[in-house]
Amino acid sequence: MPRLLFVALDGWHFSNHQMAVARASREAGLVVEVVAGADRFSEEITQAGFPFHPVSIRKSRRLGDARATLRELCAVFRRLQPDLVQISSLRAAVLGGLAARRAEVPAMIRVLTGRGYAFTEGPALMRGGIRWLWRIGRAPRNWTVFQNPEDRDFFLANGLADGDALSVVPGAGVDLVRFQSSPEPAGTPVVLYLGRMLRAKGVVELVAACRRIRLTLPGLRLVLAGAPDPGNPTSLSEEELRAWHKTGDAEWLGHLRDVPSLLASCHLVCLPTQAGEGMPRALLEAAACGRPVVATRVPGCTQAVVDGETGLLVEPGQPAALRQALWELLGDPRRRAAMGGQARARAEAQFGEERVAAEFLRIQRRLLRAEATGPTP
Numbered sequence: 001m002p003r004l005l006f007v008a009l010d011g012w013h014f015s016n017h018q019m020a021v022a023r024a025s026r027e028a029g030l031v032v033e034v035v036a037g038a039d040r041f042s043e044e045i046t047q048a049g050f051p052f053h054p055v056s057i058r059k060s061r062r063l064g065d066a067r068a069t070l071r072e073l074c075a076v077f078r079r080l081q082p083d084l085v086q087i088s089s090l091r092a093a094v095l096g097g098l099a100a101r102r103a104e105v106p107a108m109i110r111v112l113t114g115r116g117y118a119f120t121e122g123p124a125l126m127r128g129g130i131r132w133l134w135r136i137g138r139a140p141r142n143w144t145v146f147q148n149p150e151d152r153d154f155f156l157a158n159g160l161a162d163g164d165a166l167s168v169v170p171g172a173g174v175d176l177v178r179f180q181s182s183p184e185p186a187g188t189p190v191v192l193y194l195g196r197m198l199r200a201k202g203v204v205e206l207v208a209a210c211r212r213i214r215l216t217l218p219g220l221r222l223v224l225a226g227a228p229d230p231g232n233p234t235s236l237s238e239e240e241l242r243a244w245h246k247t248g249d250a251e252w253l254g255h256l257r258d259v260p261s262l263l264a265s266c267h268l269v270c271l272p273t274q275a276g277e278g279m280p281r282a283l284l285e286a287a288a289c290g291r292p293v294v295a296t297r298v299p300g301c302t303q304a305v306v307d308g309e310t311g312l313l314v315e316p317g318q319p320a321a322l323r324q325a326l327w328e329l330l331g332d333p334r335r336r337a338a339m340g341g342q343a344r345a346r347a348e349a350q351f352g353e354e355r356v357a358a359e360f361l362r363i364q365r366r367l368l369r370a371e372a373t374g375p376t377p
Helices: 009-018 019-027 043-046 064-081 089-104 118-122 124-138 150-156 202-211 240-246 259-264 281-288 319-330 333-351 353-373
Strands: 003-010 031-037 052-053 084-088 107-112 140-147 166-168 190-192 221-225 252-256 269-273 293-296 311-314
Touching: 003 009, 003 019, 003 064, 003 089, 009 019, 009 031, 009 043, 009 089, 019 031, 019 353, 031 043, 031 064, 064 089, 084 089, 084 311, 084 353, 089 107, 089 124, 107 353, 124 190, 140 150, 140 353, 150 166, 190 202, 190 259, 190 281, 202 319, 221 259, 240 252, 259 281, 269 281, 269 319, 281 293, 281 333, 293 319, 311 319, 319 333, 333 353
Parallel strands: 003 031, 003 084, 031 052, 084 107, 107 140, 140 166, 190 221, 190 269, 221 252, 269 293, 293 311
Antiparallel strands: none
16 A cells, blocks of 8 residues: 655644644555654544654754754655655645655655645845745645645746646645634634734734723733744743733633634734735634634635635734724624624635545655656656
8 A cells, every 4th residue: 555654844734734644544544654743642643543753843043953854754765665755734745755766756746734834934145045945845746735726826926836736625624623713702802813822913903902902902812822932932921921911911821722612702803914924824713613713814815714704804013904894893793693604604614634634645646656656647
């Protein structure tokens, strides 16, 4: 049977972004194993029946760390000799692509979950280096999966993708059974931010907006659920988050596992990100739970939210517009309920994880079939 390796930054990234596809691939008859950084999710992956091979895919801008990761990935690929690797996230895809080429892996799927800091905010030298590494890190049979059309168009315009070997798949999908729609809770309005604690995600602007709204709506609660990301230059520190918690500006909960209950406890979700996303998983989960969203009009968010129907979109970097959008929905329960209902219907129609897994299975079969017959797809 063909062997498929999933490669991710760490166990958390695999569990959240590739687990459903991995299960579908195994059910389709592939031998599926996981290569990722070890963390508290590693044991869960093993318990799910996937052999786990730890590799230190460090979030670091040090050249020495990148070289060490590349050596580890090459060693694993040469030892396991996969027929196909599927790599998610920019850093893992860049290093994994180079390792796959060195180890002569015959086929590869690279999943771009957003252009991230390296493509949007990083220094020009970094952006140029990443583009060059992305170009040379190709297997004989190569496929690129984007999560939104804007990222696809950017890569095509810059010669980073082959127009005959790419797909747009809306994120990792969402478990529509685990994430169920529910009536919003009674009492104090709750705005939820769900994600990494990054300045680039607009967390500082969201705290400031809710602080201003609280002057008119004193009971408003802002809940921040997620952890800092020390490997990201825009990460907030734990000290900053605890300070907000202490002053009452926001309730920082850290990383929580029970996301459905968290969403059931809020009235709306806000993601005022400043840069483009891939397809924000938090927004898909919010839709599945029937919660309206306030987000910025950037790639990824514009695919996850239909402005005026499932939520409101505002221009990034416009604090007054962000406050106005939040205020409109906080003051209109009927509108929130209507938007939440439309969001759930759209999630059922477009974002179920079974639909996403089926798209990846088609790509995997195409690459493996090409390996058996010879020509590149």
